[in-house]
Amino acid sequence: MSNYNEIVSSLTKITPYDSAVEDSLSASVQDHNFNNLVTSTFNKISETNAQYKDVINALSETPNFTSDPEKLAILQNYVGEYTNHISLVSALVRKSVSTIETLEKSQ
Numbered sequence: 001m002s003n004y005n006e007i008v009s010s011l012t013k014i015t016p017y018d019s020a021v022e023d024s025l026s027a028s029v030q031d032h033n034f035n036n037l038v039t040s041t042f043n044k045i046s047e048t049n050a051q052y053k054d055v056i057n058a059l060s061e062t063p064n065f066t067s068d069p070e071k072l073a074i075l076q077n078y079v080g081e082y083t084n085h086i087s088l089v090s091a092l093v094r095k096s097v098s099t100i101e102t103l104e105k106s107q
Contacts, residue, residue, distance in 0.1 A: 045089055049082075049085070049086070049089075052078075052081070052082040055078060056078055056082060059074075059075050060075060
């Protein structure tokens with residue numbers, strides 16, 4: 001069970017964003033950097049979502065885990081964490097799209 005706790009802990013750990021200062025301030029360089037940032041972030045989020053699903057599916061298919069009410073509460077907690085993660089990602093995407101649309105309208 002501690003293995004599952006370690007997995008969930010690693011999935012929910014927030015890491016600081018480390019950005020390097022860009023030497024060039026041209027629009028094409030900034031567009032390319034933004035595209036790379038969006039792509040890498042989407043890939044990381046997709047991996048995290050897949051890991052959450054794998055852990056939840058593995059736990060829900062384990063008879064020892066599903067027959068114990070205490071362990072079912074832990075599974076319910078994992079499902080709640082996954083739901084919160086998806087909600088956060090959805091909100092951030094909506095805000096990002098809204099920001100981009102606002103910036104495009106202002107140009």
